[in-house]
Amino acid sequence: MVRVLVIGGGIAGAATALALHKAGLDVAVYEAHPDSAEDLGAFLTLASNGMRAVAELDASAAVTALGFPLTSMRVLDGAGTELALVPLGEAADPLLRYRCLRRGDLGSGLQSEAVRRGISVHHGARLTTVQEDTHGITAGFADGSTATGHLLIGADGLNSRVREAIAPAVRPLHAGQRVFYGYTDTATPPAGDARITMIRGSAAAFGYTVSPGGETYWFARVSGEPLPADEIASGTPAGWRELLLPLLRDDATPAADIVTATADDVLVTNATEIPTGTPWRSGRALLVGDAAHAASPATGQGASMALEDAVILAKCLRDAPDTDSALSLYEELRRPRVEHNITVSGNISRGASAPSPARRDAPPSRPGDDELVRLLDWKSDVWATARFR
């Protein structure tokens, strides 16, 4: 049986483990974080395409136990005028509805599901070296331990160590924005049931939603040079509020009040992307998720794309005649779609195009949308389908 080492137990890694296990491969996950990492702060929205991938992994129950659904999106301008009120994705299907949840909860929920299915998940295993020979590939960890398999999947995120081994010259790029996000249970903005509100403010793109328990989740994307890592590490909630509030106060929207009402739960990061054309593969090692194709957060698709990766990679390995053909087919199917997301999201973050979907017409399509349902469908043979396209 093919033994697969998955490096990273976040969304991409845990989902890849579930998918490979479902495809009958022997899989183990190696995660640097000492425990489940459920304390990781940011929240995200999983879109219907991501929820469809979750369903194909038989993990809908695990994921719908987390967070809350979103069925509509309202768009306001800086004057507070409603520009659009649109349904979100496949809102009619409870399993495919957009879902708002904390990133750490999603990663740890998928990890727990992996453990429940008998997959080994090793915590505190920080990959430092990758070595390959004709028989296999060996991962070396910071504590001196090693693991050997036939294939190694780098699901170790934006600053991937596996990517360093595959493509040492590649550097993540700043996508032109700083992203603030936070939580407060003392704000009372107009909410609407299962709705996310996006505000095209004069100096910031702001979004918020209110959970069924009354907690407001919000983010703000503002243009600017990257904040240095030491400034991010030493920043305080009060300092971030002071930086952000002047950019929100001129608008007649709930944004400034929400941020003012947020006490300690304010976080900041830089919008970062992986350059398109980055090599994903070398011999027995392959990158998935953010390690391969992190995009700026503007389109809100990074986690959904990682979940799609997991299902399609497992189907390629299940259906193709050999591993080499499987990995080539995987890249052929995935690269146009995920790189389109990097480009579109980067253009929005850099102000080169309007955010979407904010209009009354349908959201823009992405490469592969028309065949996505078939590609994700666990029962369909991806090799046969791809060869007869």
Ligand SMILES: Cc1cc2nc3c(=O)[nH]c(=O)nc-3n(C[C@H](O)[C@H](O)[C@H](O)COP(=O)(O)OP(=O)(O)OC[C@H]3O[C@@H](n4cnc5c(N)ncnc54)[C@H](O)[C@@H]3O)c2cc1C
């Ligand atoms: C502010 C912000 C908002 C976002 N909003 C959305 C959104 O609304 N919707 C959406 O779909 N996406 C969103 N994203 C993107 C989404 O968070 C990522 O695409 C997603 O988390 C990628 O998952 P991943 O598993 O590839 O990487 P990660 O979540 O980064 O997981 C990587 C894992 O690898 C582990 N690891 C790292 N190095 C090593 C090592 N050397 N050895 C072992 N393990 C290692 C890490 O501890 C981590 O657990 C957002 C991102 C940001 C920054």
